[in-house]
Structure formats: C-alpha cells, structure tokens
Amino acid sequence: MYIESESISESLVALSRLLISEGFPASPRDIPTLELRGVLIRIKDPRNRIVCVPERRWSASYAVGEFCWHMSADNSLEFIKYYSEAWRAFSDNGVEISGSCYGRHIFSGGNASQWSTVKNLLRSDVNSRRAVLYFADPGYDLESAKDVPCISNMQFMVRNRKIDCFVSMRSNDLILGYCYDVYFMTMLQEMMAVELGLDIGEYTHFVASMHAYCDKLDVVRNVSSSAMSICEPMSPMCCVDEISTVLEVERMLRSGDANGLNLIGNLSEYWKDFCSPLINKFYKKHGCSM
Secondary structure (H helix, E strand, C coil), rough: EEEEEHHHHHHHHHHHHHHHCCCCEHHHHCCCEEEEEEEEEEEEECCCCCHHHHHHHCCCCHHHHHHHHHHHHEEEHHHHHCCHHHHHHHCCCCCCCCCCCCHHHCHHHHHHHHHHHHHHHHCCCCCCCCCCCEECCCCCCCCCCCCCCEEEEEEEEEEECEEEEEEECCECCCCCCCHHHHHHHHHHHHHHHHHHHCCEEEEEEEEEEEEEEEEHHHHHHHCCCCCCCCCCCCCCCCCCHHHHHHHHHHHHCCCCCHHHHHCCCCCCCHHHHHHHHHHHHHHHCCCCCC
C-alpha cells in the first residue's frame, strides 16, 4: 500500500480515507482497532511538517515540546507529561518512559552516540548505506512492558547532494502518533542535512501496522472528509548549534521561570519562531496572560 504526498497533511487525509475504506479489525491486547498493514508513505517536502487539517486538532506546543524531550535525551515522565498527561499510562515505574524517548537511544554518549557515529560515517563516505540509527532493543519485555519503541530504525542516504530519510515502524497510531513522529523524524533529517552541508531530500515512512483505536474513528472520518487549509512548509533550518539554547529555554519555561523568555532574544529568527509554541504553553500552563 503506497501513498505519495507533498506534505504531512496531505498524507494524513489520504491515510484516513484508506483506513476507513480498506481497514481491517484487529485487537492487540484486547483493544479494538482498525488497521492497515504494510503501508509506505513518501513525503516529497519534509519541511511541510506542520499539520493544517483542523479536524486533527494538532498541537504545535506538543510537537515542539516532544522534540525538546527527545533532543535532551531525558526519558523522564515528569518532562513529557508537562505536554501531555497521557504519557502517565506508558510508564512502568511512574518515573521514566522506557522506550519511546528516541533521543535517549541516539544522542546519549556524546561523541560516541549513534548520531555522531552516523554523521561521521557520512562525512567519510557520503554514499554509505550503513548510516542507520536503531531504536529497538531486543531486551524489552514485549509481553508486559507498557512502552516499547514503535520506531525500529531510521536510515539516511545521500544521493545527488540531497539527504533522503527512511523510517521503519512496527506500529503507528494514525491519530495519536503519526503526525508527531513524522514531525520529529523530518526535523532529524533536516538537522543531519544542515550538519553535513547538504540539501534535504524526500522522507519515506514504512509502517507494518498503521491503525486507529475504534474510539477515535469519528476523528478519522472527519479527517478523511477534511478540506485542508493551505499548507506552508517551515523555513529552511539554520544554526543547529542553537538547539542547546532552545533546550534551555524549554527547560526554564516548563519550570515556570519567565527568564527563559529573555534567552529567546539570543536566537536566530528560525529558532525564535520555533520557540513560539513553548511561549504559548508557558502562558497557558502558568496562568499568565499575554
């Protein structure tokens, strides 16, 4: 099953239509879902990652907050539940999220991290087929763990001075996860392109089980009949080294420290705009008004 689209929004609507028309019932862990199996999605413009389907009620603050959670390599529940209390249900010990903090898998280890290793590999062999990040750990308790990584691996491939990205997922929830996963993975794709001095290519997303829980099928139906708003891609990324400041801004605002707002003035226009949802979340969460 193959879908090609220009944007995340276009792919979301197409997938929703397919799920309603061709989905099969399946009930893993006795929870009823509607499922498509073996789905391949190609997004031609990975910067067009902002969802502009009103019926989806996509949260920019969650997308940016989750990006910061991954980039910090901090798998604490306390961090991510600031953006969504739903994460409480995925912690085995009430303290950590064991599998789905993908940044912990790829950024931990500094110069020995998976990210650094892959980046250095592509610098030494730009045509390499070995530039793969791995997220799955065979040591997970597949029967009883509340959280097992949905993404198995992510591969970068450079051809014609453009960096393409290929992601493989064992499982993807169309409504709860798909849009945020693609947002984060295409941000990683663009980060790698910037660090290597390359253009960004296409994004390819393979899912063994693309599904929606049956209590969310009304949302799927609404999305499937949506008339999308005009989708504008994000501006080209710059200054990857400023991400450390973005993470400090996020940390301060999440803790209720308004001094984080002052740090934003030190950022380039791209990262200032990127932080806007964090500012909105700060005012909403901490009872302040603009």
